[in-house]
Amino acid sequence: MLRVAGVGAGYFSQFHYNSWQRIDRVDLVGVCDTDLAKAEAVAPDRAFASVSDMLAATGIDLVDVITPPAARLAVVEAVAAAGLPMIVQKPLADDLMAAQEIARVARRAGVAMLVHENFRFQPWYREARQLLDAGLLGQPQGIQFRLRPGDGRGPEAYLARQPYFQQMPRFLIHETAVHFIDTFRYLMGEVGSVMADLRRLNPVIAGEDAGIVLFRFRDGASGIFDGNRLAEMEARNPRLTMGEMLLDCAEASLRLDGNGGLHLKPHGQPERPHAYEWSDRDFGGDCVHAFQQHAVAHFLDGAKAETSVDKYLRNVRIVEAIYESAAEGEWVQI
DSSP states (O other): OEEEEEEOOSTTHHHHHHHHHHOTTEEEEEEEOSSHHHHHHHOTTSEESSHHHHHHHSOOSEEEEOSOGGGHHHHHHHHHHTTOOEEEESSOSSSHHHHHHHHHHHHHHTOOEEEEOOGGGSHHHHHHHHHHHTTSSOSEEEEEEEEOBOOOOSTTTTTTTOGGGGGOSSOIIIIIIHHHHHHHHHHHOOEEEEEEEEEOOOTTSSSOOEEEEEEEETTSOEEEEEEESSSBOSSSSTTTTSEEEEEEESSEEEEEOTTSOEEEEETTSOOEEEOOOOOOOTTTTTHHHHHHHHHHHHHHHOOOOSSBHHHHHHHHHHHHHHHHHHHHTSOEEO
């Protein structure tokens, strides 16, 4: 049994706690938030207003850190000082230096840390990876993702769910596109260089909310991330996939639509739906639950971790390179 405690009870934490409570080998033993009422809404008998109180009062095997980025380092330091492994939500911190410091804190304390990167665990990307591994698509040649969730319009943008989005000085790439950087790496391999053009469309937010990023992968393939959080695609729930993907390979192309459907087009043949199993539950095809099951297998069974903090720092370096490219107007090597 893995005894898990969570720090943070904001909007997205609901998906974490729902998942922990669904995993048979997990016991949710504590929830902490500076707003005690929020913690009590999740765990009435195991709620705490401070991290130190929770760590002192509760037998814990693993801490799930679900706070906004600005609060992360202090929480990580407290958990590491207690000698406990942890999962930390993304983005790790406000910039690369702060993210590296979080990794150093864990390394110095000798505690394991995973980054909660759940997009690669969305079922459509897991299925795409299986098709690639089975050789059914051939060598990847290019990938495109068109982000169109339509949730960034007007003065109330993001306030209902994650209001701190409005104050983030770096937004689209730092908070959102980092998911797709990781997904691109999961499907295509390592990024060699990037070129970016970023802009802000909604004047009420501090950071950029639209832009195009070009990727050159080390094996010669290319990629495009075309993001606009104000525009909306045709989908029953635009936040399900957040956009549409096209994966071009030597033998076939694979298209993801906004409803989670995959469509396979072998070269010389018409496109056809590709059937696969997935659950339209909670967030992003139940990807939080898939990630947390992976984490349990890692911490209890020793399964290899896909999102260790040292591996994940590569994503943060790519984010920094994208902002550098946008500022300088040129390709930046990673």
